[in-house]
Amino acid sequence: MLTCKQVSKALAESDYKELPLYKRLLLRFHITICFICKGYNKNVMRFHDMARAFRRYEDEKTAEAAPENAKKKWIQSIEVNASTKD
């Protein structure tokens, strides 16, 4: 039997899928009978969903961010390095 402390650590520390099967089953079992860990689990899973949705937002956002002078610097160094390549 797992304690709540072990359950909450396991849930937070590693992704659920990384765990060996017997641990997942024990976790499942614990969560079905322990409403406190159920609440904790729900909160952790919420953050997993949030992180995933944030990743999508981050990938799709198009707003300008980089300072103009940095862009100029990058363009220059790309020109120099791309032309000396061949």
Place this chain on the structure above:
Amino acid sequence: MKKQKQQEKPPTPPAEWVELYSDYLYRYALMRLKDPINAEDAVQETFLAGIKGLKQFDGRVDVKYWLRGILRNKIVDYIRKNTREHPVNNDDGRDIVESYSFEKFGIAERSPKPWQFAPEREFEKGEFWEAFEKCLSKLSDTMRQAFVLKMVDGMDSESVCKALNIQPNNLWVLNHRARAQLKACLESNWDREED
């Protein structure tokens, strides 16, 4: 991802990279490193490494994400260098694990407080993510990096611990605190909006 047609497509030439990808890459680096100069350097190094490695580009992913992969390694290098120079206090927060409402036998005493609103209903709103980013930036560097590398970037715990120069137990504490602080910050900054 559609892969059938894209394999044939030649990579975007480096001359277009700044225009197409630099805002994305810079934002990505800045959110993780916070220091604008480090972020700028990391992007610069990414472009140069990209030019060098362009022959190995196989078209399986978009150039944007290929460059992001290079950038992520650079970011981890910067973080690792920084945490070697200024190690995180490993004792910090150890007591939190002990005091986190566990009784003698490891049974939790209290359920975490429920959210004041359902965040998943806000995921489609850009403003929500702006608030989220603001809340992320309020976390300490180590806490933010622990959360972002593990949860957003999906790195495994061992690599995150190595990058941050911390013990697995600390990663747990950091992420536990990050979640609590993000939740509190989002609740006080977001619930004014009506649905």
